[in-house]
Amino acid sequence: MKTATPNTLLARGLIILLMVVTLLPFLSMLSAALAPQGTYPNGLQWPEDPQWGNFIRAFEVAKMDQLLLSSVLIVLGVVPISVAIATMAGYGLAKLTSAKYKWVYLVFVFGLTLPFEAVITPLYYEVRALGLLNTRFAIILPLIGLYMPFGVYWMRAHFLNVPQDLTEAAQLDGATRWKEFLLVQVPLARPAIMSLSILLFLWTWNQFLLPVVLVQDPMQRTMAGALGAFQGQWGTDIPLLCAGSLLILAPTILLFLIFQRQFVAALMQGAVKG
Amino acid sequence: MSENTVSAPDVSQTALRRPSSSGRRKARLIAWAFVAPAAIAYAAFVLVPLCMSVYYSFLRWDGIGKARFHGLTNYITVLTDSDLLQIIGNAFQLVIYFSLIPVALGLAVASAIRSHMAGRFGTMTRTVLFLPQVIPLVAAGIAWSWMFASSGLVNQTLKAIGLSDWARGWLGDFVWALPAVGMIGAWVQLGLCTMLLVTGITKIDPSLYEAARLDGARAWHEFRYITLPGLRQEIGVCITVTVIAALASFDIVYISTQGGPGITTTVPGLEIYRLAFAHRQVGLASALAIVLMLLVLISIAPVQWLTRDKK
Numbered sequence: 001m002k003t004a005t006p007n008t009l010l011a012r013g014l015i016i017l018l019m020v021v022t023l024l025p026f027l028s029m030l031s032a033a034l035a036p037q038g039t040y041p042n043g044l045q046w047p048e049d050p051q052w053g054n055f056i057r058a059f060e061v062a063k064m065d066q067l068l069l070s071s072v073l074i075v076l077g078v079v080p081i082s083v084a085i086a087t088m089a090g091y092g093l094a095k096l097t098s099a100k101y102k103w104v105y106l107v108f109v110f111g112l113t114l115p116f117e118a119v120i121t122p123l124y125y126e127v128r129a130l131g132l133l134n135t136r137f138a139i140i141l142p143l144i145g146l147y148m149p150f151g152v153y154w155m156r157a158h159f160l161n162v163p164q165d166l167t168e169a170a171q172l173d174g175a176t177r178w179k180e181f182l183l184v185q186v187p188l189a190r191p192a193i194m195s196l197s198i199l200l201f202l203w204t205w206n207q208f209l210l211p212v213v214l215v216q217d218p219m220q221r222t223m224a225g226a227l228g229a230f231q232g233q234w235g236t237d238i239p240l241l242c243a244g245s246l247l248i249l250a251p252t253i254l255l256f257l258i259f260q261r262q263f264v265a266a267l268m269q270g271a272v273k274g
Numbered sequence: 275m276s277e278n279t280v281s282a283p284d285v286s287q288t289a290l291r292r293p294s295s296s297g298r299r300k301a302r303l304i305a306w307a308f309v310a311p312a313a314i315a316y317a318a319f320v321l322v323p324l325c326m327s328v329y330y331s332f333l334r335w336d337g338i339g340k341a342r343f344h345g346l347t348n349y350i351t352v353l354t355d356s357d358l359l360q361i362i363g364n365a366f367q368l369v370i371y372f373s374l375i376p377v378a379l380g381l382a383v384a385s386a387i388r389s390h391m392a393g394r395f396g397t398m399t400r401t402v403l404f405l406p407q408v409i410p411l412v413a414a415g416i417a418w419s420w421m422f423a424s425s426g427l428v429n430q431t432l433k434a435i436g437l438s439d440w441a442r443g444w445l446g447d448f449v450w451a452l453p454a455v456g457m458i459g460a461w462v463q464l465g466l467c468t469m470l471l472v473t474g475i476t477k478i479d480p481s482l483y484e485a486a487r488l489d490g491a492r493a494w495h496e497f498r499y500i501t502l503p504g505l506r507q508e509i510g511v512c513i514t515v516t517v518i519a520a521l522a523s524f525d526i527v528y529i530s531t532q533g534g535p536g537i538t539t540t541v542p543g544l545e546i547y548r549l550a551f552a553h554r555q556v557g558l559a560s561a562l563a564i565v566l567m568l569l570v571l572i573s574i575a576p577v578q579w580l581t582r583d584k585k
Binding site for chain 2: 007008010011012014015018019021022023024025026028029032040041042043044045085086088089091092093096097101104107108111113114115116117118119120121122123124125126141142144145146148149151152177181202205206208209212213223224225227228231238241242245248249252253256257260263264267268271272
């Protein structure tokens with residue numbers, strides 16, 4: 001369908017318009033980030049003397065290196081464990097249980113639409129009782145639990161589509177369940193596991209409510225939580241705020257541009273299934 | 275989990291089918307071993323807190339001192355207090371922006387293009403339109419606070435096209451703050467909805483459109499009787515995702531307006547946070563939290579029911 005009908009031209013026009021609208025806020029931030037320190041720049045105006053040094057100053061002020069480390073530690077604490085136990089449970093619920101136990105799955109699915117705000121107050125008291133307030137574990141442990149509805153739902157959907165005889169063939173070889181799971185099922189599930197990992201990475205990295213409530217020190221937070229604190233502190237210094245925001249965004253955007261195909265596929269499937 | 279805990283070579287699918295009671299019990303045990311870690315994490319950090327939320331919602335408690343049983347008073351307050359009703363109303367108003375604008379624009383683009391976006395243009399479109407989905411909502415909030423600022427791009431544009439009278443501090447305006455916050459949400463959801471609908475429309479059989487054209491159908495009829503029914507599922511997905519995002523919004527409002535001016539942009543998520551941690555009204559905050567959870571469920575249920583595959 002390569003013919004350029006009036007309709008496709010209209011569509012292209014619309015899409016280009018949408019793309020411009022999508023990009024404008026980023027460009028506006030970039031132009032403000034390059035304005036001289038202490039000035040109050042205009043919305044979108046390329047500065048005569050771009051102050052690239054603002055980025056260096058923002059890097060130091062925001063302690064970007066520590067922030068990155070903190071976010072990476074939180075992601076490493078959340079994503080591998082969540083993906084592992086969600087995969088196990090998805091397999092267990094899809095292949096090892098009879099219809100009688102469908103209610104277990106339904107209890108998991110119930111959590112899919114649960115707003116985090118519905119549990120944030122008790123989580124605060126729970127985390128405090130565990131003595132974990134203001135540590136990274138205050139974000140890591142609750143997130144693992146909060147991701148289970150989606151993770152289990154996602155992996156069960158995958159395992160339901162695996163033909164049964166594959167399982168049985170492995171059985172005939174005398175493989176144990178666990179070995180069969182690890183050596184046959186998990187490698188086959190790699191695309192589903194990959195997408196789930198990408199989604200959980202994004203949601204963890206961008207998580208805001210939990211850090212705001214459970215962790216006071218921005219240096220123990222996720223990137224999004226730290227960005228909130230950065231805005232609170234530097235909200236009036238527009239060039240510095242914009243430079244810092246762009247810096248904090250840079251790692252995700254970089255990853256996104258590199259793994260564009262995988263991210264888009266994961267986000268679209270994630271929406272459809274969620 | 276070590277290999278030993280679950281290794282049971284005699285339990286297999288065949289054993290399941292020739293039920294010996296011990297084999298069946300073993301199979302069930304193995305199944306539970308697979309499900310248990312996820313179930314424990316889910317119970318500890320979702321189900322237990324949720325039950326606690328329900329419990330707190332019947333209390334009058336400042337979070338420190340002694341709690342007193344308060345019956346349904348908190349729920350009555352949530353459903354009758356004019357401020358809280360306005361706050362809940364704000365969330366539903368946000369739905370208009372978060373859901374309607376992206377779905378309407380997405381449908382317009384999809385029905386105009388009605389084919390795969392292949393090649394470099396397609397890749398570029400996908401990359402750009404998905405950017406707002408990848409960045410934290412906090413960043414969207416900061417970027418748009420700057421866009422809506424008095425010297426920001428929105429006002430700059432209005433002045434450039436001779437509408438200086440319209441220029442204002444959008445996020446501090448009693449009338450315009452909520453629509454402005456809504457536009458931030460629309461910006462975030464726009465790309466995802468557009469891409470889902472464009473992908474969905476390519477799955478509709480093109481011969482349907484050809485037949486309609488031969489019958490002399492107008493564009494509106496094509497849209498009404500082919501495109502809309504064909505995209506039912508995708509529209510359902512878009513509405514579900516965006517309605518949840520609107521009703522449970524927190525990040526964008528917290529960053530861009532802090533709920534102000536007054537309470538014109540306060541949403542339930544922000545109010546729960548304030549009530550529980552600033553005003554120390556844990557009971558009322560929990561009642562609002564439970565109401566919010568139920569509102570999300572009630573709003574999503576009909577969408578799911580109307581748009582699911584009718585097979």
